[in-house]
Amino acid sequence: MTALLKLTGISKIYPAVVANDAIDLTVMPGEIHAVLGENGAGKSTLMKIIYGVTAPDAGTLEWLGTATRIKSPAHARALGIGMVFQHFSLFDTLTVAENIALAMKGSVKSITPRIKAASERFGLDVEPEMRVQSLSVGERQRVEILRCMLQEPKLIIMDEPTSVLPPQGVSDLFKTLKKLASEGIGILFISHKLDEIRELCDVATVLRHGKVTGTAVPREETSKSLARMMIGRDLPHAENRGSKAEGEVRLTVSDLSYVPDDIFATPLEHVALTLREGEILGIAGVSGNGQNTLVGLLSGETRLPDAMAANIRLNGAELGATGPMDRRELGLHFVPEERLGRGAVPEHDLSENSLLTGFGSGLAKYGFLNLGGMKQFSSNTIDAFDVRCGGPNAAAQSLSGGNLQKFIVGREISLKPKVLIVSQPTWGVDVGAAAAIRQKLIDLRDEGVAILVVSEELEELFEISDRLHVMFRGRLSPAIKTQSTNVEDIGLAMTGDFERLETPAEPSVVEHA
Amino acid sequence: MRNIYLEPRTERSAFAPFLVSMLAVCLTIIAGSGLFLIYGKSPIAGFHAIFIEPLQSSYGIGEILLKLGPFLLIAQGLAIGFRARVWNIGAEGQLIIGAILASVVAIRFDGSTSSLLLPGMVLAGALGGMGWAGIAAWLRTRYNANEILVTFMLSSIALQILYYLVTGPLRDPQGFNFPQSITFSAAATFPILIENTRVNASLIIALVVTVLAWVFMQRSLMGYKLVVGGLAPHAARYAGFGEKRAIWLALLIGGAAAGIAGVGEVAGPLGMLQRTVSPGYGFSAIIVAFLGGLHPIGIVFSSLLMALIHVGGDFARLSVGLPSAVTDIFQGLLLTFYLASSLLLTHRLRLRKPDAVLTAEAAE
Numbered sequence: 001m002t003a004l005l006k007l008t009g010i011s012k013i014y015p016a017v018v019a020n021d022a023i024d025l026t027v028m029p030g031e032i033h034a035v036l037g038e039n040g041a042g043k044s045t046l047m048k049i050i051y052g053v054t055a056p057d058a059g060t061l062e063w064l065g066t067a068t069r070i071k072s073p074a075h076a077r078a079l080g081i082g083m084v085f086q087h088f089s090l091f092d093t094l095t096v097a098e099n100i101a102l103a104m105k106g107s108v109k110s111i112t113p114r115i116k117a118a119s120e121r122f123g124l125d126v127e128p129e130m131r132v133q134s135l136s137v138g139e140r141q142r143v144e145i146l147r148c149m150l151q152e153p154k155l156i157i158m159d160e161p162t163s164v165l166p167p168q169g170v171s172d173l174f175k176t177l178k179k180l181a182s183e184g185i186g187i188l189f190i191s192h193k194l195d196e197i198r199e200l201c202d203v204a205t206v207l208r209h210g211k212v213t214g215t216a217v218p219r220e221e222t223s224k225s226l227a228r229m230m231i232g233r234d235l236p237h238a239e240n241r242g243s244k245a246e247g248e249v250r251l252t253v254s255d256l257s258y259v260p261d262d263i264f265a266t267p268l269e270h271v272a273l274t275l276r277e278g279e280i281l282g283i284a285g286v287s288g289n290g291q292n293t294l295v296g297l298l299s300g301e302t303r304l305p306d307a308m309a310a311n312i313r314l315n316g317a318e319l320g321a322t323g324p325m326d327r328r329e330l331g332l333h334f335v336p337e338e339r340l341g342r343g344a345v346p347e348h349d350l351s352e353n354s355l356l357t358g359f360g361s362g363l364a365k366y367g368f369l370n371l372g373g374m375k376q377f378s379s380n381t382i383d384a385f386d387v388r389c390g391g392p393n394a395a396a397q398s399l400s401g402g403n404l405q406k407f408i409v410g411r412e413i414s415l416k417p418k419v420l421i422v423s424q425p426t427w428g429v430d431v432g433a434a435a436a437i438r439q440k441l442i443d444l445r446d447e448g449v450a451i452l453v454v455s456e457e458l459e460e461l462f463e464i465s466d467r468l469h470v471m472f473r474g475r476l477s478p479a480i481k482t483q484s485t486n487v488e489d490i491g492l493a494m495t496g497d498f499e500r501l502e503t504p505a506e507p508s509v510v511e512h513a
Numbered sequence: 514m515r516n517i518y519l520e521p522r523t524e525r526s527a528f529a530p531f532l533v534s535m536l537a538v539c540l541t542i543i544a545g546s547g548l549f550l551i552y553g554k555s556p557i558a559g560f561h562a563i564f565i566e567p568l569q570s571s572y573g574i575g576e577i578l579l580k581l582g583p584f585l586l587i588a589q590g591l592a593i594g595f596r597a598r599v600w601n602i603g604a605e606g607q608l609i610i611g612a613i614l615a616s617v618v619a620i621r622f623d624g625s626t627s628s629l630l631l632p633g634m635v636l637a638g639a640l641g642g643m644g645w646a647g648i649a650a651w652l653r654t655r656y657n658a659n660e661i662l663v664t665f666m667l668s669s670i671a672l673q674i675l676y677y678l679v680t681g682p683l684r685d686p687q688g689f690n691f692p693q694s695i696t697f698s699a700a701a702t703f704p705i706l707i708e709n710t711r712v713n714a715s716l717i718i719a720l721v722v723t724v725l726a727w728v729f730m731q732r733s734l735m736g737y738k739l740v741v742g743g744l745a746p747h748a749a750r751y752a753g754f755g756e757k758r759a760i761w762l763a764l765l766i767g768g769a770a771a772g773i774a775g776v777g778e779v780a781g782p783l784g785m786l787q788r789t790v791s792p793g794y795g796f797s798a799i800i801v802a803f804l805g806g807l808h809p810i811g812i813v814f815s816s817l818l819m820a821l822i823h824v825g826g827d828f829a830r831l832s833v834g835l836p837s838a839v840t841d842i843f844q845g846l847l848l849t850f851y852l853a854s855s856l857l858l859t860h861r862l863r864l865r866k867p868d869a870v871l872t873a874e875a876a877e
Contacts, residue, residue, distance in 0.1 A: 359737075
């Protein structure tokens, strides 16, 4: 049988780094092929070469047995190569259907029913008429997946597609992918989730520092052995001894119903939660279910009307109508999911970015910048959180996503919060950095800080949180102790079935003995 | 075959803004040469008249310093707003209202020899400019009205108010119906700084404002907040820097600076209020602010250049016989070339083989 795609000795050299060094890779029809590696291992560059975004400096690429030079993504699509990007390539001002129509033949009108059919078939819940700018990050990824599926490609490249799906969605996607593979379609599956790769993939090619460090049949490997191939040592795992006795209540949200100004944002219905000192409270859920609305109200970026100020309380004080500065003064800090442009000013260096939330903590005096203090603060944060960068004068946009996230999390932790709200703490962060961030959160919890984590990654929430809520269509489930639930129940709740969470977590009170 | 591609810069050099401004000046000179040739004039003679002759006489230097003041003042104020992405293009109107209010003070207290008269006029001018710009700030923050349109239209209104006042209530009763006010007394005019020139003490205000602008933008928390609001509005909201406050502050600062520049005219070279209080300083200062990279130090140089072009335009008219529009044309060329060149701040040109592609992000 002819290989679908055969790469021989592919190399790509950038001024600062050798991204790909003599990579060999073969994908057969009907094969689900994993490309495994940390951020920076060269996966994305390799995919860009296959998809015609970047030209290789050396090596040959054979498509269906013929040496081919893929000139552009359009060329790649014409050949039958589809790609689902990790970083979205959607136009914000267009609707879902218009975005998809851009990459296909046919009018928006004729494509809309196909989108609806495909979204049902793959369990990818997306409204074709919605404008992309009002979609959450997770929903945007669903649009990307749909767009690729609609082009009926021979080879599909998927760049970490599962990070935004609930567990049921993941298994549905896997069923779809397996079905596609059985029809002879090849799939290149990029991920760092080892369990998924072991479940789904036939072959794995492991990259480290731009080189192939091994190929394996994932089913015959353990997660540990795959991780060792990938990072060259054992996978770090956050140490979590569980929280101590119940601490004092720090943050309460009571019966919060709120319709945001943006008509496409999800309204909240009767949301209630209690966050205590010394605990990590997790909020699970597929993004786009009201997490952004809730987090905006908690951080103060969105203010409640005065009449509703009491619906959010910090240490008993009514907080709902105040802004971020007032809340920060009371010890509430927040790490947003968007790092560039929200958590940090891209053009500013790290020293200036430390001022963004640190100006109230001595980095500005009498209205003037404390330049020495800013530099000191940022280099301390860089050291303490192992931020790899060019120092305090490095522009935020020059850092990789993971390192910038370490800096932002580090900045907020260094500002000594009493309550810390973190949205998607490890999104797009490589496994090493993700483990470090989780460990920092656990350490902070052990020091008595109340932490709220909003995440789509269940694995992460189970690893670090003491109690869990699930968010679905603007409603928040009751909290349940992480130890007394499991991925299945939470997964069910992520699709709207809160029933199993509503039964008491501990059967301590049994009325009819 | 090699093609030229634009690709986003991954890093910005500190010199890039300076180089971009120099490129704009060079392109202006090249295009200007073409224009001179079309008019049948020698480009060398033309440029000599514009850029060299003014510097060869104390009169020319004096005129340059005289025009330096208003450019410096207005552009420093505007640049602060522009860094916050608040587009006040109505400095001309704010200047006029500042000039009117200062004149009202001067006329009301005519004959007074109080040393407080001039400071009072400066204060009135600043308040006038702030008030005029404040209308735009209020409409923007209250009704989300676009400040570009509002400030621009307010300039036209200011001009009509000025016409009304100099032909009516503020006209000199003994002035043979000329549309101008009485001549201000010595106490109501800025003292001359350099003898035998028209350079007056308002230049000192402009220099002090330059220093203050530098401190404000580079060292103050308020300036930092404004810049963050301009660069990354979501980050400003995340940090809790109020957007409305930034809009008010940006417009009020720009208005105050323009208003004081208006005082500098009526209490300086004009010595009275008349139909023309400014040869378009408020609009030219927009170009000055951008050409200076919106940086307080850069604006010192771009103000000098703009003052030179304004004075040099007059020289060129006299000695080479170029039309008076030459100043406007040069300003227009400068702005056009600056806007085109500023693309190079965020992008760079690269020669590549045609089958290579656009994106070459750092390896991931």
